[in-house]
Amino acid sequence: MLDQKALRQDPESIAERLAYRGHDFDAGHYGALESQRRELQSRTESLQHERNERSRAIGQAKKAGEDIQPLLDEVASLGEALKAAEADLDAVQSSLREIHLGLPNLPHESVPPGDDESANIQIRRWGEPPEFDFRPRDHVELGEALGNGLDFAAGAKLSGSRFVVMRDGVARLHRALAQFMLDVHTVEHGYRETAVPYLVGEEALIGTGQLPKFAQDLFAIENFEPRLHLIPTAEVPLTNLAAGEIIDAEHLPLGYVSHTPCFRSEAGSYGRDTRGMIRQHQFDKVELVQLTRPDDSYAALERLTGHAEQILRRLGLSYRVVTLCGGDMGFAAAKTYDIEVWLPGQDAYREISSCSNTEAFQARRMQARWRNPDTGRPEPLHTLNGSALAVGRCLVAVLENYQQADGRVVIPEVLRPYMAGAEWLAP
């Protein structure tokens, strides 16, 4: 949600900034609605005021033993007028709320212009793609060769396309990756390990921005009230832990890390990444969330992105970091860095992490505030989130980058303690 004061004061310049990220905002229509709201609200409130005054007078008259009938007659018509005014106001306010919940965040001034990913800017690259003196295989082939360690047919048998079954060393490697990430982020980066529900209510999804606009991307639970959805990312439960809270300044920044499965319907991506486990309906992810003071959030974004990069460095996987352009950013983000890891099977860098500063956008939606010592008042804090990392894609990266000519996969040093010391996976 955008700052409503700014929206009211200068809808034109908001529209301009939204256009930067490809969103069309009708400032004129908004202004008209807003002035309607203003008028209806003051009318309603003055009627309420009158009702309160009269009721008070009736109370006093009754206490004094006077005849209150004449007073009752006076207010007879008030009720209906109030009810009508309230109904009108409600209608306008709910259209305004619909607009507010549907507007994406404003891009930060450092966000490059552009309509799609072709306009994203690489800001650094780390490591070199490995060179093979044989034709590198992709993870689908490798996983199959490893004793059906990755079994897409089995996944499909159980649940349809975009599901996978993992076995033996591959399953363990997947687990080892998640454990390793959690250990680094808790012990070295200071995040608080947090286990969260995988089903969340609609309020939480509105809070982080998945609802009301992106319901089609979520899995919903049918036979349960109130309505629950499977989390598309741990960002939803983790960030919403702050919903409705007022946090003391000295507790900030707060950092949470959580390893969860994530569930996405992938509606509208039917043709994309159909092979392998790049795009699944269910995948594991280790997620970082930070709550910060507003003046610290961009420094925090750099730190958080660095935490995600640290995992790839220790795994010895080449990657690059790109700044997303205005048109490629997610709904809630003011600025996003994507981290892309080298995948030999695709001969390309592919997204393995996305780190965003949403500024106060989510905080306003969920009323997550801090007490600003300068003003003494509760003000929206800033929220950030980032994958660190997507575990499934990371597994793909390890398999493909560490493959040998004979089909074995070398296990990166840092993972061996989690693999009972094993040095490789063998077919």
Next chain:
RNA sequence: GGAGAGGUGGCAGAGUGGUCGAAUGCGGCGGACUUGAAAUCCGUUGAGUCCUCACGGGCUCCGGGGGUUCGAAUCCCUCCCUCUCCGCCA
């Protein structure tokens, strides 16, 4: 799943349908006293929103939603949550 109890301000805990946004205690903040601290005393201390340049004022909020009433924390309906007991269960 069955039976019962309850959800009020940071916490604890009152609240006959009528100046109740809410007593009181604790906590917090400010001040007095003190060499300092404790103790004591005095004052202060919820959130949201609207109008206003401001001063200030209005409105809303006692788990959520709806209703009755001139007027609801208080009455009615409904949903949610918590606790106790029984059953079932990883």
